[in-house]
């Protein structure tokens with residue numbers, strides 16, 4: 001063998017990291033790059049007998065019942081995307097946009113929050129808002145950066161406001177109640193949304209030309225869609241999902257299946273449900289889950305091999321050495337690591353790579369793992385927007401006009417990232433934000 | 439150290455079980471004068487709890503401290519010996535069977551083809567049954583919505599008329615507090631009490647009438663055979679002590695917790711009559727026969743356990 | 754998930770077959786929804802939860818997760834960082850892809866070995882008899898054995914996918 005073990009854990013960790021970065025920079029798929037590093041180290045450090053760790057972890061990872069909530073939430077979002085619910089919702093909120101300066105941006109954020117409460121993933125909402133809201137703001141002459149940032153940051157709220165697959169994956173990794181995580185995330189998610197709204201209102205108040213009011217020809221008074229027809233059933237299905245999780249009527253997986261039923265029935269009542277539509281939604285679910293789960297497989301394989309190498313103790317000791325065992329310093333150091341990882345990795349990878357190491361340290365320091373889950377979720381909000389790997393920006397780019405470059409989207413997102421960091425700081429300073437209900 | 443071993447526990451770090459296991463690992467190191475060092479890893483660190491048997495054979499793990507019943511899917515024999523519901527009325531009886539009644543030899547016979555050495559084991563303790571409803575006998579189990587781990591226990595509860603459902607351990611508290619389930623086969627009284635389960639489900643049945651799972655220390659056979667004889671003996675004897683250690687410490691913690699619970703007017707501890715316990719045992723024993731027919735090894739377990747129980751007048 | 758209506762096609766005959774199969778089998782997600790719903794009804798309305806739903810939907814979901822990985826590879830949807838890739842010339846991009854395919858083959862080769870040893874243990878008892886590993890529950894289905902064999906087959910297919918992608922790019926036909 002290559003006798004990688006003779007490197008020792010310090011240099012071994014460094015080599016692992018370097019290999020991963022090089023592979024990722026060549027543009028290799030994240031899922032396969034992490035998996036490959038795991039296999040190379042299993043082979044090189046321990047020999048061929050250790051390779052089955054990877055297949056064993058793959059098997060255990062995908063066979064987790066709670067994990068089934070992930071495709072259910074993705075399916076819920078896909079059905080929502082393929083229906084006209086979001087459009088009706090946006091039109092129903094149009095009154096906000098007419099009289100208030102910056103109203104369309106506020107309308108966009110309100111719609112984003114409502115969509116986020118129906119969906120547990122990001123992607124779909126970002127794209128929908130990119131189609132519905134962004135062109136309208138641009139047409140009215142809104143400041144481009146403000147319009148782009150609002151759309152993209154608003155769309156990313158999907159995983160901050162419950163339900164959220166980020167919280168589900170965290171709950172699985174940290175072994176804490178997902179229902180409790182959902183309860184904990186509510187107030188911080190609304191706080192973040194309010195910060196966005198406050199920011200928009202202050203910017204346009206200081207500089208009114210950033211958000212011209214629509215003239216009468218700009219936005220002719222169209223009859224608002226029937227609010228009840230548009231919203232009643234989708235919102236009822238949200239109540240069913242969250243209600244059955246909080247009320248403990250069903251497990252998270254079952255509640256998510258109920259949610260899919262709810263949205264499906266809503267689209268049926270709206271006359272949109274067809275086999276073709278369901279098939280489109282399930283195919284997107286297959287594709288998205290293939291991506292998410294295989295990133296998870298790669299990351300969980302890497303963690304298993306790294307654990308066997310003794311890496312957990314190494315990182316643990318390093319964290320304590322840097323922070324001196326001081327609680328707040330440790331948390332802040334972890335936040336820094338997460339922010340950096342979030343620039344380059346997908347959140348699934350970040351969660352599965354770091355949480356097995358961080359959560360035991362956090363609980364040992366006396367912090368609530370529920371609170372830390374919400375903190376992690378807030379941190380991953382940043383990861384969706386931060387370059388060079390910013391999934392929300394990528395999603396928005398798929399539907400923006402050609403003259404809006406990825407660079408411009410990322411620049412537009414900077415103030416929103418700052419707001420996310422502010423929300424993160426508030427959440428760390430005031431843990432009650434996530435724990436008041438206990 | 440001449441031998442550095444990686445063992446994976448079936449418990450998460452930070453619970454009392456894990457601490458007691460860690461203390462065993464430390465004692466082995468002291469007793470061997472530092473020649474053996476055991477690095478005890480929490481559940482799931484390397485492979486999931488159901489996959490440790492294969493990992494030991496492969497040499498990925500050197501050993502585990504785990505619950506035998508998890509390997510029921512590889513051979514129902516493990517499901518039967520791993521939690522012979524209705525056989526033992528105290529951990530001591532199980533320990534006696536393992537150490538002197540043929541259990542040790544049988545486990546080693548069963549594990550040998552898997553490339554695994556059974557070093558020793560015993561019961562964590564007679565578990566306490568968590569319930570929101572007052573239960574005073576088998577009749578009260580009918581239609582009871584409850585959580586049970588997989589294996590023989592589930593079949594037994596199903597046969598007794600209850601509706602056992604699968605739930606991860608981490609969801610038991612929430613599920614009970616919200617009424618998803620009315621009862622749970624969870625763990626020993628002290629741990630249940632500490633987790634607050636008795637506060638939300640205030641009718642525990644203690645001592646329990648149901649689970650007494652076999653908790654074992656095992657090693658990869660190849661790693662074991664490389665050990666000099668003195669270390670092998672140290673491991674074996676310390677494993678015997680570990681079995682006593684964990685059941686005694688948990689029993690003491692249980693008694694303390696029971697006293698605390700008795701002083702709490704909100705909690706009513708139910709103690710089943712000998713008659714009701716016998717009824718439940720009869721139902722369980724019918725399920726042993728069902729299991730015994732599922733594989734030749736399960737048949738061997740059935741023979742061995744029943745012969746022992748008979749010889750001790752426990753049947 | 755995207756609202757844009759781009760149809761997935763696939764690059765090679767194998768990719769196209771996977772896309773075809775994926776489109777059919779993805780409907781199982783909808784079946785999972787219905788079956789879970791049935792279970793909830795059984796539990797609440799009739800106080801009679803089933804023994805089979807929980808394990809069946811978990812198994813079906815796990816199988817789709819594996820298939821989803823093949824599907825995403827067939828349609829080039831796996832997440833990557835394209836910072837460097839997008840900045841280089843088309844011919845350099847082609848060589849980067851060749852490198853990815855080779856590394857992908859290395860990944861699959863090792864995983865194939867690992868999955869083989871896992872799958873054989875799940876279908877054969879250590880003494881060589883045919884015996885399917887079961888879940889150990891009251892219902893006790895052989896899903897663990899099925900899933901471990903499915904993983905082996907999936908990794909074999911993935912190896913072939915990478916091989917065909919490699920051939921395609923070496924021939925210069927790759928225009929992803």
Ligand code: NA
Pocket residue numbers: 115116117118119120121157158159160161162163164
């Ligand atoms: Na959400």
Ligand code: NA
Pocket residue numbers: 342343344382383384385386387388389390391
């Ligand atoms: Na990012």
